[in-house]
Amino acid sequence: MNWQPELDELRRREALAQALGGAEKVARQHQAGRLDVRARILHLLDRGSFHEIGAIAGKARYDDNNDLLSFIPSNCVMGRGSVDGRPVVVVGDDFTVRGGSADATIREKPLLAERMASEFRLPILRIIEGSGGGGSVKTIETTGRANLPGGVGSALGFYYATANMALVPVVALGLGSVAGLGAAKLAASHYSVMTKSSAMFVAGPPVVARLGQTLGKQELGGWQIQTRSGAVDDAVETEEEAFARARRFLSYLPSSVFEVPLVMACADDPARRDEALMEAIPRDPRKVYKMRPIIETLVDHGSFFETGMFFGRPIITGLARLHGRPVAVMAGDPYHYGGSWTAEACQKIVRLVDLAEVFHLPVVHLVDCPGFMIGLEAEKTATIRHGVRAMAAINQCSVPWCSVILRNAFGVAGAIHQPAGRLSLRYAWPSARWGSLPLEGGIEAAYRAELDAAPDPEARRGEIETRLNKLRSPFRTAESFWVEEIIDPRDTRRLLCEFADLAGPLLTPGPTHFAIRP
Amino acid sequence: MPASLPPDHLKIFSDLNASVWRVLVAEGQFVAAGETLLLLESMKMEIPVTAPEAGTIGAILVAEEAVVNEGDPLVVMLKSAG
Numbered sequence: 001m002n003w004q005p006e007l008d009e010l011r012r013r014e015a016l017a018q019a020l021g022g023a024e025k026v027a028r029q030h031q032a033g034r035l036d037v038r039a040r041i042l043h044l045l046d047r048g049s050f051h052e053i054g055a056i057a058g059k060a061r062y063d064d065n066n067d068l069l070s071f072i073p074s075n076c077v078m079g080r081g082s083v084d085g086r087p088v089v090v091v092g093d094d095f096t097v098r099g100g101s102a103d104a105t106i107r108e109k110p111l112l113a114e115r116m117a118s119e120f121r122l123p124i125l126r127i128i129e130g131s132g133g134g135g136s137v138k139t140i141e142t143t144g145r146a147n148l149p150g151g152v153g154s155a156l157g158f159y160y161a162t163a164n165m166a167l168v169p170v171v172a173l174g175l176g177s178v179a180g181l182g183a184a185k186l187a188a189s190h191y192s193v194m195t196k197s198s199a200m201f202v203a204g205p206p207v208v209a210r211l212g213q214t215l216g217k218q219e220l221g222g223w224q225i226q227t228r229s230g231a232v233d234d235a236v237e238t239e240e241e242a243f244a245r246a247r248r249f250l251s252y253l254p255s256s257v258f259e260v261p262l263v264m265a266c267a268d269d270p271a272r273r274d275e276a277l278m279e280a281i282p283r284d285p286r287k288v289y290k291m292r293p294i295i296e297t298l299v300d301h302g303s304f305f306e307t308g309m310f311f312g313r314p315i316i317t318g319l320a321r322l323h324g325r326p327v328a329v330m331a332g333d334p335y336h337y338g339g340s341w342t343a344e345a346c347q348k349i350v351r352l353v354d355l356a357e358v359f360h361l362p363v364v365h366l367v368d369c370p371g372f373m374i375g376l377e378a379e380k381t382a383t384i385r386h387g388v389r390a391m392a393a394i395n396q397c398s399v400p401w402c403s404v405i406l407r408n409a410f411g412v413a414g415a416i417h418q419p420a421g422r423l424s425l426r427y428a429w430p431s432a433r434w435g436s437l438p439l440e441g442g443i444e445a446a447y448r449a450e451l452d453a454a455p456d457p458e459a460r461r462g463e464i465e466t467r468l469n470k471l472r473s474p475f476r477t478a479e480s481f482w483v484e485e486i487i488d489p490r491d492t493r494r495l496l497c498e499f500a501d502l503a504g505p506l507l508t509p510g511p512t513h514f515a516i517r518p
Numbered sequence: 519m520p521a522s523l524p525p526d527h528l529k530i531f532s533d534l535n536a537s538v539w540r541v542l543v544a545e546g547q548f549v550a551a552g553e554t555l556l557l558l559e560s561m562k563m564e565i566p567v568t569a570p571e572a573g574t575i576g577a578i579l580v581a582e583e584a585v586v587n588e589g590d591p592l593v594v595m596l597k598s599a600g
Contacts, residue, residue: 285562286562286563286564287563287564288563288564288565288566313533313534334563335565336533336534337534337560337561337563338560338561338562338563340561370561370562373561374561377535438562440562
C-alpha cells in the first residue's frame, strides 16, 4: 500500500486552510471592498509563483476517534514567491481569523518569514491588516495569562522587525485597519504604502476614546494623517495599486545588501536634450517653478518613482534610473518654503540617503536650498538638530554622489548639498545663486552701521544689494574655482547618465558600517 | 475637513504656513483650471495657489497680508457644471 491516504488527508487539510476564517467572514471582508489575504498574495506576486509554507498550521478539533472535526488556520499566511522573476518572501495577516490578532497566531509563522528573508537574503513583503499578530485583551482569557511584551521567547519578532532593514528590502502594505504591532511592522520598513480607505494607529478609536478623543478611524489614522506625518510613505486608491507600487519599489533595489542594483536596458537616449530646461528656472528669484517635471525629464523616461510626497515637502525624494541604472534622487521644491529644509524635510533626507547607502544606490541631488527653515516654529521643531542629523547621514554615506545646483545653495543646509571629505561630481546651472546668507536680511545684518549712517537707508540698502548681486555672479565663483563647472542645463541628462555609468563599477556590495533605523 | 460643504463646492487650503501676498481674483469671477487665485509669500518666495478645476469664486476667506497656516482654507469655489 502506498501513501495515498496520507496525501489525501494532507490535501483535505490544505483545502480547509484555503477557506480562511470561513465563508461568512471572507464574504464580509470582500463586502468591505478588501481582498482576502490569499487573493492579495496572488495579486502581489508573479502569477503562479506562490509557494506556501505552513498552510495546515492552525487550531484543529478532533472527535472521540481522533479524527479531524474542524480546522481554523493560523491567521498568518506566508511563503516564498517571486516579483519580476526575483525570489521574495511574503507574509500576510488574515483578518478573517480573529481580526489578525495574536490569539489566533502561531508565533513562529511570521517569525519564520522574517528569518527566511534574513538568512536566504530575500526581500520581504509584509501584508498587514489588524494588529499584525499582536495581542488583544482577549488573549489573557484564551491563554490564562498576560503577555510580557518582549518576554521570554517573544522578543525575536521585535528583533527581526527592524533588523531585516539592514539586510534586505522590507516593503509593508497597510490594507485595512492596522494597529499596535501591525502598525510597528508597517512603519519598520524601507517603503510603506496604504490604501486610502485604510487607517493606521498605535491604538484605534475605542482605546483613544478613553483619552476623551472621539475620532473615527480616518480622522485618527487615515492616509491624510499618516502620509503627512511621515509614518507611512504613500497612499493609493486600490489594493491593486498598492501591489503595483510595492513591486515597482523593489525593482530599483538589489535582493539584499550583498548585491548591487540591477541595471536595466535603457531605451531613452542618455544624451537627450530638453529645450524646456533653458527656461525652467525663472529669472525673478521670488518666482517659484515646478521641480517634478525637471526630475522627470532628466531621468530615464517614466522611471521616476516618488516616495513620501506629502511628508517633508520642501524636499522631493524618490528612485529613478539613469541610463538604466537605479539611483536615489533628492531635489528641493521651491513651492514649499522656497525649498528650505524643515525638520521634517531633514528626516526625509536621512531616510533617502540611508536607503541609498544600504542598497548601493548612487545619489543625485538637484539643489535648490535657501537654507534651513527659520522662525519660531522651526526652532520649536528642532530643525537644527534634525539638520545636523541630515548632515551626518550625507557625510557618512559612501555611495557615489552628484549634485546639480539649479538655484539656491545658502547657509549650512546649502553646504551639505554633497558629502564633505570625499569627491563628488558637481555642476551648477547659470541660474545658480549661493552664499553664506541670502542678501535679503543679510545686508541689514552685515551693513548695519553703514545703513544707520546713511541719509536714506533704504536707498543705500538698494545700492549695496545691486553691488553685491553683480559680485556674486556664479562666474566669479567659478573664476576662483569654488565651483567646478557651470553647465548648459540641456546637457544635464547626459552628464547625469555619465555619472551613473561612472558610479556603477564603484558600487560595493555588503552591509553598511551602521545598521539603518526605520 | 469640511463635513458640510455641498458636493459642487470646492475648498482650497493652504499647503504651508505663509502670508497672503496678493489676491488676484474677486468673488463671483469665473476661473479656468490652473488659473492663479492668489499668491502666498513664504521665505521671500511667491507661491501661487491655483484653481484645481474650472469654476466660479464663491468666497475668498483671506485678505492680503493675512497670516495663514498649513491646512487653513483660502478660497471656496463653485465647480462648473459638467
